[in-house]
Amino acid sequence: MADAGFLDHANDILINVYGFWPVQMAKGKGVYLYDTEGHKYLDFGAGIAVNNLGYAHPVYTKALKKQIDKLHMGLCYIADEKRIAAAETILAISEFDQVFFCSTGAEAVEGALKTARKWATETHGADKHEFVYMKNSFHGRTMGALSVIGQQHYRDGFEPLLQGTRMAEFNNLDSVKKLVSAKTAAIILEPVMGEGGIIPATPEFLHGLRALCDEHDIALIFDEVQCGMGRIGEIFAYEHYGLVPDLICLAKGLGAGFPVGAYMGKKKFTSHITPGSHGSTYGGNPLATTAVTTVIKEMLKPGFMDNVNKVGQVLKDGLEEIARDSNLLSNVRGLGMLLAADYNGGPVKDFVKKCLKNGLIVLSCGENAVRIVPPLILTEKQAKEGLAILKKTLAQV
Ligand SMILES: Cc1ncc(COP(=O)(O)O)c(C=O)c1O
Structure with a gap:
């Protein structure tokens, strides 16, 4: 003590x-x-x-020690072999086309929100910019993430936050339907709510959201920062539910202790992020991406x-x-x-x-x-x- x-x-x-x-x-x-x-x-x-x-x-420690001796930090303009290997490894086991590496969960959430908004406004016009989020959710401490957190005490003292965010009830599809309109760019939620109390979404709720997003061309964002990377018994939580979101946020278990986050998505959405519109100095550096590849390889072992x-x-x-x-x-x-x-x-x-x-x-x-x-x-x-x-x-x- x-x-x-x-x-x-x-x-x-x-x-x-x-x-x-x-x-x-x-x-x-x-x-x-x-x-x-x-x-x-x-x-x-x-x-x-x-x-x-x-x-x-032993495997994780050895891989990181080896990498720190070789090249601990690259330049984000250079796609080194470690970043490519990590991207190939994680895309191969997922349903997504592209990945962006960052350093934290909140940053992964920011990236996904920005991508959804850019896709929505460029495809459907400036009005389609709103986010629907869930009561009791948690997505991180940055201003964008705070704007879609459904627990007031985290927001106290930091408002006004982003405009155009609407809070629905978790596991209540009707409450989401009431808030969805032609202005909705994305719905963001944790498939298993973490900080809010470990509350799994019902399969009906998630499948209902998937259908709703398809019907209205809305991006469905899963924040799997806490429930992803093997935590609930599948590598990705969406696999447990048998459906695929449009964008997914990861961190925590992704680096198993090395600070690394990521968001992934289908090209329909991620292609709207172009040079200059997003970035992260440390994101996906050789140590971080060595951690990612090593962790995934360990998780895939029989x-x-x-x-x-x-x-x-x-x-x-x-x-x-x-x-x-x-x-x-x-x-x-x-x-x-x-x-x-x-x-x-x-x-x-x-x-x-x-x-x-x-x-x-x-x-x-x-x-x-x-x-x-x-x-x-x-x-x-x-x-x-x-x-x-x-x-x-x-x-x-
Ligand atoms: C679901 C979820 N999203 C985002 C975050 C934020 O992650 P970080 O603290 O790495 O920014 C957390 C952290 O607990 C989380 O549980």
Whole structure:
């Protein structure tokens, strides 16, 4: 645990956006983190659904070390072999024609929104510029992303945001239909809502949106920053639902810890982005794209995705069992290794700190839910170890 002096110093010199936890990590190995005093933590948070390969993964670490010795940063005007390899690798496993690499999830969302608006206004005229988004959604902290976030507290203090945005109800097709008009350029949503509480979209809702977008020539944007890259048991969340969006946003698990994001789309949309209309200095640099290719190759190895589904189910079953025995947890939900349950024992943030003390990292989300998003390499044994710590912590509440 970190001492008070360390936390005071951190809060003094770092702009205070996180509310730091009382711990200081020294290293990670596999699915475990170790603090500066040598305490071990089982990580069910994975850097907020990022570290899909865990820590110090031998293949990942070797690839990045090799690349940093060779060429760590290129010039964005030069399409180096690493960027091409990453693009080929990710396009080959998806339904899209083109990809743009950036550095964060919010930047991927910005790119997709800009692409949709440029396509819509160039194809249908300036009036077709509106975005429909979902209540309780989360898309990042930049001004464009904030404009399509359906949780007021994230927007407080930053308004006025983009004009022409309209908020619909998640999983309520009629509410979307009421807001769609000839002015709608795009509908943006998370197929599985993350920060909003781990709420999967219903298949009927997503298929209804797909049909609506086809009927009115609207771009359907899936923000898979949190639910994509294997997290729910398919590489892309849209595969789980059996439909394809027009544009998709990725980050987090895409680089498994190296800061990289991307958006992809069909050429119908992405061809409207031309030199000068978008860009990113670091986006897709050789280290970032080495991370992308390495991560995808690992995920495609036999058994990797089976593990996400199998161990994810062990976690979900275990959470359900705990919820049956304790009234402190309820409403277990989620897919693959993107799971949550409502916490009924007071503020969930206090419970998160209690778990930390007991050697388990979990996260919060939604109104008062515990979120479980471990590295995708978690084994059944480790899943049970974490569930036991969770149970023990609940008993202490
Ligand atoms: C669905 C979703 N979109 C976008 C973002 C923003 O990603 P970043 O923090 O990398 O900008 C997040 C981050 O949590 C997210 O969950």
